[in-house]
Amino acid sequence: MLVAAVVGLLAMSPVAATAASAKLQKHTIVVGERDRAYLLYVPSIVSESDEKRPLVLVFHGGGGTARGVAREVGRSLHAIADREGFIVAYPNAVKKTWDFGAGVVSEALDVRIDDRGFFEALIDELVNTQPVDSTRVFATGISRGGQASYFVACQFPDRIRAIAPVAMPMPAFMADTCKARDIGIAVLNGTDDPLVPYDGGQIKVRRKERGLVMSTDDTIDFWRQRNGCDEAPSDTAVIDAANDHTRVLRTTWEQCRQAHVILYRIEGGGHTWPAGRQYLPRRRIGRVSAEIDGATEIWAFFSKIAARTG
Numbered sequence: 001m002l003v004a005a006v007v008g009l010l011a012m013s014p015v016a017a018t019a020a021s022a023k024l025q026k027h028t029i030v031v032g033e034r035d036r037a038y039l040l041y042v043p044s045i046v047s048e049s050d051e052k053r054p055l056v057l058v059f060h061g062g063g064g065t066a067r068g069v070a071r072e073v074g075r076s077l078h079a080i081a082d083r084e085g086f087i088v089a090y091p092n093a094v095k096k097t098w099d100f101g102a103g104v105v106s107e108a109l110d111v112r113i114d115d116r117g118f119f120e121a122l123i124d125e126l127v128n129t130q131p132v133d134s135t136r137v138f139a140t141g142i143s144r145g146g147q148a149s150y151f152v153a154c155q156f157p158d159r160i161r162a163i164a165p166v167a168m169p170m171p172a173f174m175a176d177t178c179k180a181r182d183i184g185i186a187v188l189n190g191t192d193d194p195l196v197p198y199d200g201g202q203i204k205v206r207r208k209e210r211g212l213v214m215s216t217d218d219t220i221d222f223w224r225q226r227n228g229c230d231e232a233p234s235d236t237a238v239i240d241a242a243n244d245h246t247r248v249l250r251t252t253w254e255q256c257r258q259a260h261v262i263l264y265r266i267e268g269g270g271h272t273w274p275a276g277r278q279y280l281p282r283r284r285i286g287r288v289s290a291e292i293d294g295a296t297e298i299w300a301f302f303s304k305i306a307a308r309t310g
Contacts, residue, residue, distance in 0.1 A: 029125050031118045039066045039090040043082045052133035054086040054306055059141030059148035062097045066090035072276050076295035098148050103173045104211040119152050138302045140164040142273050147171050154178035162305040164298040167271045170219040172212040184259035184305040185223045189216045190269025192286045220263050228257035239291045246289035
């Protein structure tokens with residue numbers, strides 16, 4: 001049961017903008033008895049129209065912030081939002097980590113946080129206060145933010161249309177309780193990720209074990225079966241234009257009941273956002289691939305799902 005409830009919008013202040021035509025705004029809502037913050041990007045084309053628009057939730061990774069991930073992906077994502085007319089929201093975690101109610105990281109927290117309640121309350125808030133189409137809500141995120149995208153799809157299968165986890169296979173503890181069905185998914189994982197194993201196993205950060213993940217192939221099989229997709233892919237492509245010691249194998253399953261599945265196998269890629277920054281030394285996080293732009297590929301996927309499902 002949802003124990004948190006939105007009381008109302010408490011504060012709003014401008015922060016640094018990453019596109020010229022709109023401002024990234026900070027909002028605060030009350031969930032339970034706690035103030036929770038998020039950043040919101042509403043393109044001018046949205047503000048000037050009464051049309052309901054898609055919403056993309058972008059979750060930051062563990063140790064990160066909403067502002068940080070907006071800086072990382074916003075330049076590309078906001079330019080696409082300006083052109084295509086969708087809204088972007090960046091939720092902010094308490095003490096920089098998400099609490100999913102289970103799993104090694106959550107269970108080790110000194111103070112437990114109702115992030116499930118926050119995520120559902122945030123969707124409610126945005127549907128009620130912004131021109132958001134409740135049937136076209138999408139989620140993406142990197143690392144533990146990728147786990148958050150799996151989490152909302154599994155917890156709210158009637159509210160999330162598609163997800164795009166980056167640098168994260170599906171956490172093992174989520175599989176048994178996942179309620180998702182016919183939710184589109186694109187997975188963007190690097191084969192040389194030194195923190196989160198592409199082939200499954202234990203996440204290790206600074207030599208500390210942070211929970212088991214399924215292999216990337218098993219993750220794809222899990223969602224392919226949930227979506228009623230054929231076993232054989234409908235399309236494969238190799239993307240290898242940049243001289244950056246990486247290449248991308250894109251495999252698509254479109255023969256599904258409703259929502260399709262895509263795997264971006266980033267060969268040589270690390271724990272990074274495609275076309276993002278080398279935010280830490282390569283020896284710690286691996287390579288950034290320049291073969292694809294993560295935001296461009298993710299929105300292309302989301303928009304195709306939106307067109308199929310209305």
